[in-house]
Amino acid sequence: MYDVLIRNGTIIDGTGGPPYAADVAVADGKIAAIGRCPCPARLVIDAAGKAVTPGFIDIHRHADAEVFREGFGTLELRQGLTTIVNGNCGLSAAPIDGPCRQAVLDYLAPITGPVKDCVPTGSLEAYLRAADHRPLHTGMLAGAGTIRAAAAGYACQALDQGQIRTIQRELERALAEGALGVSLGLGYAPECFYTTEELIAVLSVLRGTDLPVTVHMREEGDGVCEALAEMLTVARRLRVPVHISHLKAMGRRNWGGKIPRAVAMLDRARADGLDVTCDVYPYTAGSTQLIHILPPDFLTGGTRAITERLRDPARRRELAERIQSGRDFDNIAGMVGWENILCSTLGRPENRPFQGMSVADIARAQGKDPFTCACDLLVSEECAVTMIDFITDEADIARILRLPYSAVISDSTYPTAGKRHPRVYGAFPRILEKYVRQEGILTLPEAVASMTAIPADALRLRGKGRLAVGMDADINIFDPAAVREAGTYADPHRCAEGMDWVLVGGEAAIAAGVLTGARAGRSIRRQRSAASD
Numbered sequence: 005m006y007d008v009l010i011r012n013g014t015i016i017d018g019t020g021g022p023p024y025a026a027d028v029a030v031a032d033g034k035i036a037a038i039g040r041c042p043c044p045a046r047l048v049i050d051a052a053g054k055a056v057t058p059g060f061i062d063i064h065r066h067a068d069a070e071v072f073r074e075g076f077g078t079l080e081l082r083q084g085l086t087t088i089v090n091g092n093c094g095l096s097a098a099p100i101d102g103p104c105r106q107a108v109l110d111y112l113a114p115i116t117g118p119v120k121d122c123v124p125t126g127s128l129e130a131y132l133r134a135a136d137h138r139p140l141h142t143g144m145l146a147g148a149g150t151i152r153a154a155a156a157g158y159a160c161q162a163l164d165q166g167q168i169r170t171i172q173r174e175l176e177r178a179l180a181e182g183a184l185g186v187s188l189g190l191g192y193a194p195e196c197f198y199t200t201e202e203l204i205a206v207l208s209v210l211r212g213t214d215l216p217v218t219v220h221m222r223e224e225g226d227g228v229c230e231a232l233a234e235m236l237t238v239a240r241r242l243r244v245p246v247h248i249s250h251l252k253a254m255g256r257r258n259w260g261g262k263i264p265r266a267v268a269m270l271d272r273a274r275a276d277g278l279d280v281t282c283d284v285y286p287y288t289a290g291s292t293q294l295i296h297i298l299p300p301d302f303l304t305g306g307t308r309a310i311t312e313r314l315r316d317p318a319r320r321r322e323l324a325e326r327i328q329s330g331r332d333f334d335n336i337a338g339m340v341g342w343e344n345i346l347c348s349t350l351g352r353p354e355n356r357p358f359q360g361m362s363v364a365d366i367a368r369a370q371g372k373d374p375f376t377c378a379c380d381l382l383v384s385e386e387c388a389v390t391m392i393d394f395i396t397d398e399a400d401i402a403r404i405l406r407l408p409y410s411a412v413i414s415d416s417t418y419p420t421a422g423k424r425h426p427r428v429y430g431a432f433p434r435i436l437e438k439y440v441r442q443e444g445i446l447t448l449p450e451a452v453a454s455m456t457a458i459p460a461d462a463l464r465l466r467g468k469g470r471l472a473v474g475m476d477a478d479i480n481i482f483d484p485a486a487v488r489e490a491g492t493y494a495d496p497h498r499c500a501e502g503m504d505w506v507l508v509g510g511e512a513a514i515a516a517g518v519l520t521g522a523r524a525g526r527s528i529r530r531q532r533s534a535a536s537d
C-alpha cells in the first residue's frame with residue numbers, strides 16, 4: 005500500500021531529459037516507484053494532462069526571519085517551492101553573538117525584515133532546530149559577513165590573526181551544525197573590506213572540501229569580470245566549489261558585453277576542472293538596501309555611523325563628487341540613473357507618500373537634486389530604506405538562463421512594510437510563463453532542471469531535485485500552460501496561480517489547488533555522506 009499514487013501524468017524528472025508518461029508512487033516520504041504502479045494507495049491523484057516535476061528549489065532567498073512569521077509558506081508553496089535556502093550574500097541571521105549583535109540585526113533589517121526575538125540567532129543549530137516542521141524545507145548558509153561583523157564589527161581594517169581565527173572558528177562551528185556552505189557578500193560591508201589574500205586566508209578552513217562557497221561578488225557592473233576573476237582565483241587556490249550568486253551586468257554601458265565575457269570565463273574554468281556554477285533571477289530589477297548606492301568605504305561602522313556621516317556637509321560634498329564621476333566602485337546611481345532607483349520601503353510617516361517612487365521623482369516633488377534627496381531619505385530613515393533598482397538587460401538574463409549550470413533564484417527580500425519586489429511571489433512561475441511559453445528561451449524540461457536538479461547539485465542537497473526512486477517525495481503537479489505570475493511591480497503582493505498539487509516530503513501542502521496547512525517541511529542540514537542520508 006502506497007501513501008500516494010500519482011497517475012497518468014507526464015514526468016519531467018528534473019534532469020533536463022525528455023518528458024515521459026508514467027505513474028509515481030510515494031511511501032514514507034520517498035518516491036517508491038515510477039512506471040506502472042499497480043498497488044493501491046491511500047491517496048490517488050489523477051494527473052492526466054498535467055506535468056509532474058520535482059518540487060522547485062530556491063537556493064537564494066533572504067527569508068531568514070520570514071520563516072518564523074505568521075503565514076510563512078503560502079506565497080512560496082503557491083509558486084511550487086518545496087525547499088528554500090536562506091543566509092545568502094553573507095547576511096545570515098545566525099550565528100550572531102557578541103557586542104555587535106544589534107548592529108548586525110539593524111544591518112539585516114532592510115533585507116530580511118525585522119529579526120524579532122522569536123528568531124534564534126545565537127547558533128546555526130538553534131536556528132535549524134526552530135526552522136523544523138514548517139510548510140516547506142529550509143536550509144541555511146553560514147553568512148560570512150554576519151560572522152565577520154560579529155567578530156570585528158563594520159570597520160574598514162586589515163584583520164589581525166586573532167580575528168581571522170575567530171571568524172574561522174565560527175565558520176567551522178556553523179558548518180558542523182549543518183550549514184549547507186558559506187555565503188559571501190563582497191559587495192557589502194564589512195566583507196567589501198577583505199583583500200583577496202585575506203579572503204583566501206579566512207576561507208582556508210574549507211580547503212579541499214566539497215563545501216560550496218556562494219558569493220555576491222565585489223562588483224556586478226563595470227568590474228564584474230574582474231570580480232569573477234577574483235572568485236575563480238579563490239576556487240583554484242582552495243579547490244572548493246564556488247557558486248556565483250545572481251550573476252548580472254549592471255548598467256546599460258555593460259549590457260551585452262560583460263556577460264558573454266563572464267560566461268566564457270566560467271566555461272573555461274569548468275573545462276579546466278573547477279567546480280563553478282551560477283544563478284540568476286528572472287527580472288531586470290534587483291532589490292537591496294538603498295545604502296548600496298554609496299561606495300563601500302563609506303559603509304564602515306554600521307548604519308548609525310553611516311547616518312552620522314551623511315549628515316556632515318563636507319562628507320556629502322565629497323560623496324556627491326564620487327557618485328557623479330565614480331568608476332572605482334559599483335556606482336549604481338551613476339550606472340543606471342536616479343530614475344531607475346525606486347524607494348520601495350520608507351518607514352517614517354512623512355516619507356510614506358513617496359514610497360514606490362523613483363529617487364528622481366521624489367527629488368522633483370521635493371524641489372531637491374536627486375543626490376541630496378537620496379541622502380536626506382537615508383538620514384531620516386537611519387539607512388533603513390529598501391530600493392528596487394532597474395539594472396540589467398533581458399538579453400543578458402536569457403544568456404545566463406540558458407547555461408546548463410545556471411540555477412533560477414528569486415533573491416527574495418522580505419521587508420515587512422512597503423512594496424516588495426514581485427519576484428518574492430512569482431519568480432518560478434515567471435520562468436514557465438515568460439521564458440518557456442511566451443519567449444521560448446528555455447524548453448520546459450530545461451526550465452524545470454534550472455529550478456530543481458541544478459540548484460540541488462550546486463548546494464549538494466542530497467535526495468532533492470530529481471524524480472527518481474529513493475528521492476524525497478517533494479513533487480509538483482500542474483498544467484504547464486496555466487501556471488502564471490500574478491504580481492507586478494505596481495501591485496506585487498499577489499500569489500502565483502496554477503499549482504494544483506504540491507507535495508512536501510510526501511504530504512500534500514497544496515491539494516487540488518487548496519492549501520492544506522500541512523507542516524511537513526524539515527530543516528535541511530548538510531550531510532557528510534550519502535550513507536547518513
Ligand SMILES: [Zn+2]
Nearest residue numbers: 093220249250
Ligand atoms: Zn546578493
